[in-house]
Amino acid sequence: MAGALIVVDRVSKRYTTRSGVVEALRDVSLGVSEGEFCTIIGPSGCGKSTLLAMIGGLATPDDGHISVDGAAVDGPDPTRVATVFQDPGLFPWRTALENVEFGLELQGTPRAERRRIASDLLGPLGLRPFAAKYPRELSGGMRQRVAIARALALDTKIVLMDEPFGALDEQTRVLMGEWLLEIWRRTRKTVIFVTHSLQEAVSLSTRVAVMTARPGRVKLVLDLPMDYPRAIESPEIVALRAKLWGEIREESLRAIAEST
Amino acid sequence: MRVRALQVVSIVALVAAWEAAARLGWVDAAFVPAPSAVVHALGTIGDRALGGLGDTLAKTAIAYAIAVVLGVSLGIVVGSVRVLRDVLNPFVIAAYGIPKILILPWIILLTGFGTTPAILYGTLHATFPIMLLVIGGVRDVDRTLITVARAYGASTWQLYWKVILPAVVPSMLAGMRLGIVFCLLGVLVVEMFAGVRGMGAVMGALANGFKAPELFAATALVSAASIAIVLSLDWLNDRLSHWRDQ
Amino acid sequence: MTVAAIRLALVLALVLAWEGAARFSNPLLSAPPSVVLPALVRVLTLDSYPELPRHLLVTAREIAIAYAMAVLAGLAIGFALGLYRTLGRAYGPILAALYAVPAVVWYPSLMLFFGLDSSSKIAFGFLLGFFPITLAVLAGIRQVSPQLVTVARAFGATPLTTFVKVMVPAMMFTLVGGLRTGLALTVIGVIVGEILGSRQGIGSLINHAYGLLRTADYVALVLVTLVLIVASDALASLVEHRAQRWSE
Ligand SMILES: Nc1ncnc2c1ncn2[C@@H]1O[C@H](COP(=O)(O)OP(=O)(O)O)[C@@H](O)[C@H]1O
Ligand SMILES: [Mg+2]
Numbered sequence: 001m002a003g004a005l006i007v008v009d010r011v012s013k014r015y016t017t018r019s020g021v022v023e024a025l026r027d028v029s030l031g032v033s034e035g036e037f038c039t040i041i042g043p044s045g046c047g048k049s050t051l052l053a054m055i056g057g058l059a060t061p062d063d064g065h066i067s068v069d070g071a072a073v074d075g076p077d078p079t080r081v082a083t084v085f086q087d088p089g090l091f092p093w094r095t096a097l098e099n100v101e102f103g104l105e106l107q108g109t110p111r112a113e114r115r116r117i118a119s120d121l122l123g124p125l126g127l128r129p130f131a132a133k134y135p136r137e138l139s140g141g142m143r144q145r146v147a148i149a150r151a152l153a154l155d156t157k158i159v160l161m162d163e164p165f166g167a168l169d170e171q172t173r174v175l176m177g178e179w180l181l182e183i184w185r186r187t188r189k190t191v192i193f194v195t196h197s198l199q200e201a202v203s204l205s206t207r208v209a210v211m212t213a214r215p216g217r218v219k220l221v222l223d224l225p226m227d228y229p230r231a232i233e234s235p236e237i238v239a240l241r242a243k244l245w246g247e248i249r250e251e252s253l254r255a256i257a258e259s260t
Numbered sequence: 261m262r263v264r265a266l267q268v269v270s271i272v273a274l275v276a277a278w279e280a281a282a283r284l285g286w287v288d289a290a291f292v293p294a295p296s297a298v299v300h301a302l303g304t305i306g307d308r309a310l311g312g313l314g315d316t317l318a319k320t321a322i323a324y325a326i327a328v329v330l331g332v333s334l335g336i337v338v339g340s341v342r343v344l345r346d347v348l349n350p351f352v353i354a355a356y357g358i359p360k361i362l363i364l365p366w367i368i369l370l371t372g373f374g375t376t377p378a379i380l381y382g383t384l385h386a387t388f389p390i391m392l393l394v395i396g397g398v399r400d401v402d403r404t405l406i407t408v409a410r411a412y413g414a415s416t417w418q419l420y421w422k423v424i425l426p427a428v429v430p431s432m433l434a435g436m437r438l439g440i441v442f443c444l445l446g447v448l449v450v451e452m453f454a455g456v457r458g459m460g461a462v463m464g465a466l467a468n469g470f471k472a473p474e475l476f477a478a479t480a481l482v483s484a485a486s487i488a489i490v491l492s493l494d495w496l497n498d499r500l501s502h503w504r505d506q
Numbered sequence: 507m508t509v510a511a512i513r514l515a516l517v518l519a520l521v522l523a524w525e526g527a528a529r530f531s532n533p534l535l536s537a538p539p540s541v542v543l544p545a546l547v548r549v550l551t552l553d554s555y556p557e558l559p560r561h562l563l564v565t566a567r568e569i570a571i572a573y574a575m576a577v578l579a580g581l582a583i584g585f586a587l588g589l590y591r592t593l594g595r596a597y598g599p600i601l602a603a604l605y606a607v608p609a610v611v612w613y614p615s616l617m618l619f620f621g622l623d624s625s626s627k628i629a630f631g632f633l634l635g636f637f638p639i640t641l642a643v644l645a646g647i648r649q650v651s652p653q654l655v656t657v658a659r660a661f662g663a664t665p666l667t668t669f670v671k672v673m674v675p676a677m678m679f680t681l682v683g684g685l686r687t688g689l690a691l692t693v694i695g696v697i698v699g700e701i702l703g704s705r706q707g708i709g710s711l712i713n714h715a716y717g718l719l720r721t722a723d724y725v726a727l728v729l730v731t732l733v734l735i736v737a738s739d740a741l742a743s744l745v746e747h748r749a750q751r752w753s754e
Binding site: 263267270291292343346347350351357358359361362363364365366369370441442444445448449452453460463464466467470472475476479482483486487490491 | 512596597599603607609618619693701702712716721724725731735739
């Protein structure tokens, strides 16, 4: 783990709210090596988004520490880490193309160059015809693809994705997953991917980390050495899926019991 | 089509009935002059009224420019600093809602008759609605957009310039639309109360002189100017907010 | 808690600043709180203006009549334009255009027609209150979900029942908000009218004090008026909250 690209070392996080202190994460450790597609799966409210926010520098741990590429994280660093959120968070007053340019624009990339980079990204993502459309004119799947393109435009080593397909319908999710897999295999970026979907976890990841109900801890980490594309009905995948479901079911039941 | 016809027919009928009523003496033409008399009066007071209108609009333009700058900048500051917003919002609402006519005598006392009180009072009327709507707009900026901007490395300056300001444009324009009517109102009130120049003073003099046709003509002129200004702001609004729904 | 404390501190600071500034300037132009306070006491004990209650009654009566007329006309015209679509599409835009005209342009004509007495103030207060009420009815009707109306019809409601049991409750929130704004504007209209020229009413007293440069009295009368305005609005907001309960 010491040689990993992303190191999360015994991290805890508490939130103070009006109704008391919420312990979101307790003593979480995780290492992610370069080129990995690491999926984090766990019941709602177990701290997955919090963990991602801390890796992305949007929140700071109360205990423990996090380093990326050998350097401690202290604030967002869009030259190394790009984030995709569940709510695509597109700027409604910018066209699809302008949204993709956003990160480069903040970094002061000259207009012509960032336009070229953004346009080149739109093609393979099937967004070329929609470059000049505003977010309200796009479907949910297209919006999420624009948000992913916005992250890819930064050309960072690391991409964090927080339930990027959570709001999409089942069919669109499957297609978006296939599409993401293809991009990842082409670019070999390091991806941390949060999802609720077992299907996505088993068909996309090189590793899966299962988290416990709140306070979130890493319950187990599974390696998935199988080749892509994976046949979801193969005995190996079916067994893996069943195992994951067993682990998550237990945690989700606990999460539900605690919230009532 | 039917709607247009209904509009035209009812306006024509109204004007005709009014003309008839005035000619036949059903209403006292000294108080409710016939439309034809009003049109005629438009010719006779034309120069004086246009001069007054120009004077009024110039004062309104200055007051409005000050109010927009003040309202937008204060609105963004107060809206984006949590403590300021919590503490000051009720004061801004009160300043917006309270009849400012109550302090008009004092303003006149301090600044005398003339252009200054008109500009001051117009500014006072227009600043608070703009500020109030901008505060609301800043408060309601989608939190996700701010998180995204932070994750992508936005500096504070970039956050305001590239995220908050564009997100606030619709509320700002709504405030400006409200503000222009209030601004014109403020200037006219000062001119009526203590004016020596401007459309408000002209109208006040016409009312005191019982010059009904001229007064109606002047009223029509200001109304038309005001509607034209608001319509052009609406047009600007559509142009600048094309990214919004509907 | 702390927010309230900061607000209180702010108000106190403003009063102190007023005191400081007013002491060192022309006493004809500005009255510090220390001078206003005794003047206020004299006003409230009917010492300086024995006729104050009568003037307040005149103003209250003007407001009541103007508001009653504005509510009746606003509801009638609002529902007529909102329920009959052709009428609404034809006259709605005309109404909106008129609303874009600062109401005070009508005031000289009203003065000419009705004279200096109460009627011109009532007419002006009516004019100001009428628009927000009408527009609130129109907005409220637009907000009623067609789904609710369909459900009512599917359950066999007559048009009248649909109106009473579905439309009115569904638009209550907006309607009551409009009625409150209408009251606030009627009050403003009457007071503006009185200050621009009148012989009776609180506005005439304010004008009188100002005309004689009795600045402390002027400020005291303004404070009395403000308290009455705020009280009437607070009452309206109480009614508003009761009527809007369900929508929470
Ligand atoms: N800003 C915050 N303030 C207070 N509590 C928070 C905040 N963000 C998250 N939490 C709480 O921390 C816990 C973990 O949240 P989160 O990381 O969003 O979980 P997940 O993404 O796994 O659903 C939840 O109980 C949530 O209510
Ligand atoms: Mg989450």
